[in-house]
Amino acid sequence: MVRDWTKSMLVATAACAVTAVASPTEFRCTEDTAPMQARLAYSGDNGMTVSWNTYSKLQQPHVRYGRNPHALSHLADSDVSVTYPTSTTYNNHVKITGLEPNTMYYYQPQCGNSTQIYTMKTARVPGDKTPFTIAVGGDLGLMGPEGLTTTTGPNGGTAPLGPNDSTTLQSLQSMESEWEFYWHPGDIAYADYWLKEEAQGFLPNFTVSDGPALYESLLNQFYDEMTPLTANRPYMVGPGNHDSNCDNGGTSVNGVAYNVSICPMGQTNFTGFRNHYRMPSDVSGGVGNFWYSFDHGMTHFIQLNTETDIGDGFLAPDAPGSSEGMNSGPFGSYPNEQIDWLKKDLESVDRKKTPWVIAAVHRPWYVSANNISSTICTICKDVFEPLLVEHNVDLVIQAHNHFYERNQPLNDYVIDPAGLNNPTSPWYITTAAPGHYSGLDKYLSPLKPYVVYAEDTAYGWSKITFHNCTHMTHDFVSSSNNTILDTATLYKDRKCNSENAQHHGWF
Numbered sequence: 001m002v003r004d005w006t007k008s009m010l011v012a013t014a015a016c017a018v019t020a021v022a023s024p025t026e027f028r029c030t031e032d033t034a035p036m037q038a039r040l041a042y043s044g045d046n047g048m049t050v051s052w053n054t055y056s057k058l059q060q061p062h063v064r065y066g067r068n069p070h071a072l073s074h075l076a077d078s079d080v081s082v083t084y085p086t087s088t089t090y091n092n093h094v095k096i097t098g099l100e101p102n103t104m105y106y107y108q109p110q111c112g113n114s115t116q117i118y119t120m121k122t123a124r125v126p127g128d129k130t131p132f133t134i135a136v137g138g139d140l141g142l143m144g145p146e147g148l149t150t151t152t153g154p155n156g157g158t159a160p161l162g163p164n165d166s167t168t169l170q171s172l173q174s175m176e177s178e179w180e181f182y183w184h185p186g187d188i189a190y191a192d193y194w195l196k197e198e199a200q201g202f203l204p205n206f207t208v209s210d211g212p213a214l215y216e217s218l219l220n221q222f223y224d225e226m227t228p229l230t231a232n233r234p235y236m237v238g239p240g241n242h243d244s245n246c247d248n249g250g251t252s253v254n255g256v257a258y259n260v261s262i263c264p265m266g267q268t269n270f271t272g273f274r275n276h277y278r279m280p281s282d283v284s285g286g287v288g289n290f291w292y293s294f295d296h297g298m299t300h301f302i303q304l305n306t307e308t309d310i311g312d313g314f315l316a317p318d319a320p321g322s323s324e325g326m327n328s329g330p331f332g333s334y335p336n337e338q339i340d341w342l343k344k345d346l347e348s349v350d351r352k353k354t355p356w357v358i359a360a361v362h363r364p365w366y367v368s369a370n371n372i373s374s375t376i377c378t379i380c381k382d383v384f385e386p387l388l389v390e391h392n393v394d395l396v397i398q399a400h401n402h403f404y405e406r407n408q409p410l411n412d413y414v415i416d417p418a419g420l421n422n423p424t425s426p427w428y429i430t431t432a433a434p435g436h437y438s439g440l441d442k443y444l445s446p447l448k449p450y451v452v453y454a455e456d457t458a459y460g461w462s463k464i465t466f467h468n469c470t471h472m473t474h475d476f477v478s479s480s481n482n483t484i485l486d487t488a489t490l491y492k493d494r495k496c497n498s499e500n501a502q503h504h505g506w507f
C-alpha cells in the first residue's frame with residue numbers, strides 16, 4: 001500500500017482517524033524494532049519491494065521514501081511481518097508502487113536511524129536500450145570466522161582464502177558503481193552446514209541440540225554482512241538445494257547417523273527462504289521466490305526452479321528418500337505449473353523491447369562434474385531446454401558446482417556451429433564460485449567437449465554487460481583482486497529498433 005504521507009495525515013485528521021495506520025510519530029521505536037538486513041527486490045519498472053528484519057513483530061511495517069534524502073515525504077506500508085518457530089527475527093516486507101522507472105530514491109525502513117537512509121534505483125523501462133551491467137553468482141555463503149576464511153577445520157574447506165585476499169563481498173562492494181543488481185540463483189548462506197562445521201572441528205562445540213540456534217546464527221551473520229550490498233541494490237534470488245537441505249542429517253559422527261529429525265525448521269521445505277525474500281512473482285505470474293521473471297531495460301530475466309516442481313508428478317532432483325533428504329515442495333498448485341508458466345512467459349516477451357532473454361537455474365545440466373546426488377539435472381534439461389531453444393533464449397546461467405565454467409552455445413549436447421557469432425542455441429555458463437565454508441569444487445577432468453574456459457582455483461563472480469541489442473559481454477571477475485580472468489562477447493544479428501526507444505524519450 002502506498003500513500004502520500006502528508007496527504008494521508010490530513011485525511012486521517014479530517015476523518016477523525018478511522019485509520020488504523022500507525023504514522024511514524026504514533027509508533028514507539030525500541031531496540032526490538034530497529035531495522036536490520038535491509039534488502040531490495042524489483043517489482044515491475046515502477047515498483048520496489050523493501051524488506052528488513054526486526055526482533056519483534058511489526059503490526060504494520062512501513063517505509064518512508066522520496067527523491068530527496070532530507071525529505072522522505074512518502075509512506076508505504078503493509079501487514080506482512082512473518083516468522084517461523086526456530087527463527088529469532090521477523091521478516092517485514094513492504095511493496096512500494098507508483099515509482100518512476102530508472103530513478104533514484106532514498107528510503108528508510110520503519111524506526112531506522114540517520115545512518116539507515118538507503119538508496120534504491122528502480123528498473124529501467126522495457127525498451128530502454130541504454131547499456132547496463134549486472135553482477136551474478138550462485139552459491140554465495142557466509143564469509144568470516146564461521147564461514148569461508150583463511151583457515152579451515154581438520155577436514156574443512158578446500159581453497160582457504162589467502163591472507164590478503166578480498167572476499168567476493170568486498171570485491172562486489174569495491175565495484176558497486178559498475179553493477180545495477182545482484183542475481184543469486186540459489187544456495188544462500190550455507191547455514192545448513194552447521195553440523196558439518198561442528199563435526200569437522202571448525203566450530204568448537206558439538207551440540208546437536210543447539211542446531212536451531214546455530215543455524216539461525218549463521219544465517220543472520222550472512223544476512224548482516226550482505227546488508228551493505230542488498231540495502232542499496234536489488235538482490236534477486238532463486239532456490240538452491242542448500243536453501244532446503246538436510247544434508248547434515250546424512251552426516252555420521254562417532255558412529256551416530258544423524259537424519260532429518262535434527263534439521264531446524266528454517267532449513268526444511270525452503271521455510272527460511274520463503275520467509276526472508278519477496279521476489280516479483282505476483283507481477284510476473286510466477287510462484288513465490290521459486291519461479292518468476294522481470295524486465296530491466298533491454299533484457300528479460302527469468303528465474304527457474306530446479307529443486308522442486310519439475311514436470312508431471314512434481315518430480316524433483318531430491319525427491320523424498322533421496323540422499324539429501326530435501327523432501328520439499330511442491331509449491332505449484334498442479335504438477336506442470338512451472339513449465340506452463342515458462343512457456344507463457346517466453347511467448348509473451350516482446351523481443352523488440354527486450355531483445356535479450358536470460359534464464360538462471362541452480363542445478364546445471366551442462367557441466368563438467370560427476371553426477372553425484374543428481375548434480376546434473378537431466379530432468380530439468382528434459383523439460384526446460386526445448387522451450388529455451390524454441391524461444392531463442394540467449395544465455396542460461398547455471399550454479400551449484402563451485403567453480404566457473406564457460407561453455408559453448410548448446411542444443412541437446414550439440415555445440416552450435418556458429419559459436420558466439422549469432423548462434424541459434426542458448427549459451428551456457430556455470431558461475432558458482434563466490435565462496436562459502438567448504439571452498440571450491442574441482443571440475444571433472446577431462447572437461448566436457450563443449451567447455452571453452454574453466455577455473456576452479458579462484459573465487460569470483462560474473463559481470464554481464466548489455467551493450468546494445470546485438471552485443472552482450474560476460475566477464476568472470478577474480479574476487480581476490482578484481483581482475484577479469486575470462487571475457488567473451490555474444491553477438492546476435494538483429495534489428496535494434498532504437499527509433500522506437502528514442503521516440504518515447506528513453507535517451
Ligand SMILES: *[C@@H]1O[C@H](CO)[C@@H](O)[C@H](O)[C@H]1NC(C)=O
Binds near residue numbers: 035
Ligand atoms: C543505527 O542503527 C543501527 C542498527 O540498529 C546501529 O548499528 C547503529 O549504531 C545506529 N546508528 C546510530 C547513529 O544510532
Ligand SMILES: *[C@@H]1O[C@H](CO)[C@@H](O)[C@H](O)[C@H]1NC(C)=O
Binds near residue numbers: 162163164
Ligand atoms: C600480505 O600483505 C602483507 C602486508 O602488505 C605482506 O607483508 C605479506 O607478505 C602479504 N602476504 C601474502 C601471502 O601476500
Ligand SMILES: *[C@@H]1O[C@H](CO)[C@@H](O)[C@H](O)[C@H]1NC(C)=O
Binds near residue numbers: 204205
Ligand atoms: C561451547 O559450549 C560451552 C559450554 O556449553 C559454552 O559456554 C560456549 O559458549 C560454547 N561456544 C560456542 C562458540 O558456542
Ligand SMILES: *[C@@H]1O[C@H](CO)[C@@H](O)[C@H](O)[C@H]1NC(C)=O
Binds near residue numbers: 258
Ligand atoms: C532419525 O533419528 C532419530 C533420532 O536419532 C530416530 O528416532 C528416528 O527413528 C530416525 N528416523 C529415520 C527415518 O531414520
Ligand SMILES: *[C@@H]1O[C@H](CO)[C@@H](O)[C@H](O)[C@H]1NC(C)=O
Binds near residue numbers: 327328329331
Ligand atoms: C512444503 O510447503 C508447501 C507450501 O506450504 C506445502 O504445500 C508442501 O506440502 C510442503 N512440503 C512438505 C514436504 O512438507
Ligand SMILES: *[C@@H]1O[C@H](CO)[C@@H](O)[C@H](O)[C@H]1NC(C)=O
Binds near residue numbers: 371375377378379
Ligand atoms: C544424473 O543422475 C540422475 C539421478 O540418478 C539421473 O536421472 C540422470 O539421468 C543422470 N544424468 C546424467 C547425465 O548422467
Ligand SMILES: *[C@@H]1O[C@H](CO)[C@@H](O)[C@H](O)[C@H]1NC(C)=O
Binds near residue numbers: 481482
Ligand atoms: C589476480 O587473481 C588471480 C586469481 O587469484 C591471479 O591468477 C592473478 O595472478 C591475480 N592478478 C594480479 C594482477 O594480481
Ligand SMILES: *[C@@H]1O[C@H](CO)[C@@H](O)[C@H](O)[C@H]1NC(C)=O
Binds near residue numbers: 469
Ligand atoms: C554494440 O556494442 C558493441 C560492443 O560495444 C559495439 O562494438 C557495436 O558497434 C555496437 N553496435 C551498435 C549498432 O552500436
Ligand SMILES: [Fe+2]
Binds near residue numbers: 139241362400401
Ligand atoms: Fe547447490
